[in-house]
Amino acid sequence: MFEEAETGNEMKMPAKETMDADWWRGAVIYQIYPRSFKDTNGDGIGDLNGVTEKMDYIASLGVDAIWLSPFFTSPMADFGYDISDYEDVDPMFGTLADFDRMLAAAHERGLKVIIDLVISHTSDRHPWFEESRSSKDNAKADWFVWADAKPDGTPPTNWLSIFGGSAWEWDSRRCQYYMHNFLASQPDLNFHNRQVQDAVLSAAKFWLERGVDGFRLDTVNFYFHDQLLRDNPPLDTSEMPSTVDPTNPYGYQDHLYDKTRPENLVFLERLRSLLDRYPGTTSVGEIGADGQAVELTASYTEEGRRIHMAYSFDLLTPQHSAGYVRRILEEMNEGIGSGWASWALSNHDVKRVASRWGEGLDLTKFAPLETALCASLRGTPCLYQGEELGLPQADVPFEKLQDPYGIRFWPEYKGRDGCRTPMPWVRDNANAGFSEAEPWLPVAPQHLAQAVSEQESDGTSPLNRNRAFYAWRQNHRPLKKGDMTFLDSDGETLVFTRTYKGETVLCAFNLGTSPATVSLPGLELENLKAPGFTGRIEGTAISLEGLDAVFARVKS
Template sequence: MSRSNKAPNSGWWRGGVIYQIYPRSFQDSNGDGIGDLPGITRRLEHVATLGADAVWLSPFFKSPMKDFGYDISDYRDVDPMFGTLSDFRTLVDRAHQLGLKVMVDQVYSHTADQHPWFVESRSSRDNPKADWYVWADAMPDGTPPNNWLSIFGGSAWQWDTRRKQYYLHNFLTSQPDLNFHCAAVQEAVLDCVKFWLDFGVDGYRLDVVNFYFHDRKLRSNPARGAPDGSDPAVPATNPYGWQWHRFDKSQPENLAFLQKLRALVDQYPDTTMVGEIGDDDGLARVAEYTAGGDKLHMAYCFDLLGTPHDAPYLHRVFSRFAEVVGSGWPCWAISNHDIPRVATRWGGSKPPAGLLRAAIALQLSLRGSSCIYQGDELGLPEAEIAFENLQDPYGITMWPEFKGRDGCRTPMPWSSADAQLGFGSDKPWLPVAESHRALAVDRQEADAGSLLNHYRHLLDWRRTQPALIHGGMDLLPVHEQVLAYVRSHEGQRVLCAFNFSERAASLTLPADLGTPQPLADSGATGATLRGSTVDFAPWGVLFARLV
């Protein structure tokens, strides 16, 4: 098939719901304490009955596991700890039987230092892959070529004694950055993309997709000053936040490569891509990278992945996005494997049940697609991990002010009575959280009023509301406690309103809005209509048809 051919696409991903699985922590099938592909296959029915459209699998490819799979040493094979290519074939087939799409997580900005490409590249300055990575000479005083910093701490440059040069690593020193200015690198990456598409996957989640290109001139980033802690992607204790990242990522050349990538993916029917974007202006970058229908299908940034979540903050986020989105398409996420769990991040040590219900109601009624992280349907809080049990190199480096990402990566609790919560038969790679025992799947399945069953009902109901999947979105004026907007599609108008506070609230609707009629079958509670006024209990939610 030539690259000019474009396969049909149903657009299932527009307004679709993607369930993220972190393979190490989903289900251990062989008793080694690590989740694996057969374990995922065994539990796929849980995702299907939840009502998701697709699964996103965090990396399961061959890797030295310095960053737990986000350091890939072979893009085309399964790491033995997760299983085999045959196991992955079984997983894909089972997912498709259940009506689930399969999206794989690929890391193309960098590889593991054990990848054969890097082994060859570092061997000399004149080998065939000498320019496949970002190499640079030292300054006259021996220091790195510029001031770029690694997200994981310290300089983004590592000295290599073989070439007597520095190489760039935006993350761990064992994660050298590929040089996308090299045409051969682009072709090699596209060949890897094609491999899994030919295998039968339905799409990609692309890790740090705005990190592919760097400034050719290696200009230093301008100073930003001490961070105020408002950036959800970077802790205030991390010096990475002291710079404006003008030259080490989000370069204009990235757009042309994304167009090449889209042209390839579009050869395969009903496929999609969602990109992760960490940028000084993430919303604008999401809009840019998804505009025009010729780059990414959708993308997410970190604006909903921080601590702020009150109504004025949310109104600012969605107002700003409405200004820049154009023809772009977002994929909203409020949790993932890199961020403390939303139950704790937004709800504190004792998250209110109403907050968790309001959060998912918000996420699923926004214009765009959604990513749900495993365990959020159970309301899992962030797990407390003792220092001696930490696995995340980011947390180990930044301890004690930042404890890393292990607290959101602990094993999925399936069975409350089991010693390891049904995850596996042996001690898991991270300890199970006792705070998760009462929230296990079996407990919640037996409780008609549980958060899990609320998720299932909400996802099922949402499918009956075209405006929530395909419609436009118009914000109502900012309110101290209540976020409200209208979703509209082909004559259907749905008012969505949320009291994001622990106090009762009232919202007076605009006179020209129309008459709201509550959609009682939505499962939303805590809101009553009194003429043109909506009275909310704490964390109350209203879905209403406007006539």
């Protein structure tokens, strides 16, 4: 079990003389969804050995770290986000020895490894829950969120599951309801119980001792619930933020009592204390709190106190005008205080940005532009597998769907499978070089022309333009750690500066398809000639073609 205080006999990991403890600030994180990355054992499902096999490819991208979605032992009701053993690898992904080899391969290439820590809930097949549901007086009876029914037998509160329906499931063994924010097979842990906190911190320590460089914290603001079990009030539908899915009734509540509770801050301080015992480790939290992203990012990532960085869904929406992006960034920069944000335009839960923002556009131009934009914002950028190729969302037919979320809300919402289809490695292969067997999700036919094999030899491909940009970015520190200030510009242009230790880099993007000119009186600029972009500096003005950018050193 996790021990809070160090004893005289406990070995503390030594700090490395050359270690940059703040390496994570502005580092490019490459998210890998292992099920869909590379299959090496012929079962149609990607595995850890597949990640190891492709480590040279990952390193060639110029990223700094990888984030692995869950690979722990699980019945896979939610594809690994329902964990039944926090300290082992599910056989479909390999073994602990396979993980160790993968970790070593990454470290040999200078890559950090961040793993998903899913601790707001477990699988209903986790031994903790099996014991908890067995009676009302067992040793783990209070490890999950249990409550009696109302006198009429209905659930104790009006709380809803993100995956549809009530957040309460009746259990005939205990004759009580248990809480689940997601699937009924994902019961929520009771973080008000100190033993639960100790247990999940012990699991984190297991992986830190193994050498991981940090954690991505799934649903980091969902850990605590209101002990008084108060109903959530309704949310005025006219005030629904852009991140809310209108097809899901979950968005009709103001989630005051089922998540984002103040007690969470104290637990995050305990987690940070553990991480600080392993120099150079980091944490990035997923904040699911519509309308509170700035406030929570500021409090959750307050420097030195809680987690290192956090991301919200504010740039994972259909909204993508220059005005919208500027508003989101300015609000975050003005309100974050000493904290640090992380930004993603795609991940395993949302429609790919090439389709969400780039529909109808030339993806050979759009894809390198959006990745460069994300990597130029103040914060730490995340690149989702396939985003470097400019992959659009796949259309998975209903009969092939695997995602319970999509199956529940079909056809208005098709779920998350369309962004989780197999990585296309080779064009002239039935399964795109992903597997020798039929993949767990079908390969998207439209992805074959964008396979790695097709883009490798084309110097102007999204893949090679992204590689060149990330390599160029490594030499410009303001783009990693600098402050950010927007300059006024018209139309679909975004212009801002990043300043770090007296060095200022100006970044200008044209998100539209028509040429644009931006006047910048009083600035003396030197074109830094970022690879792949053709924007020109003409005196005190910048000229941009459609879907183009320019980066310049500000000399005065």
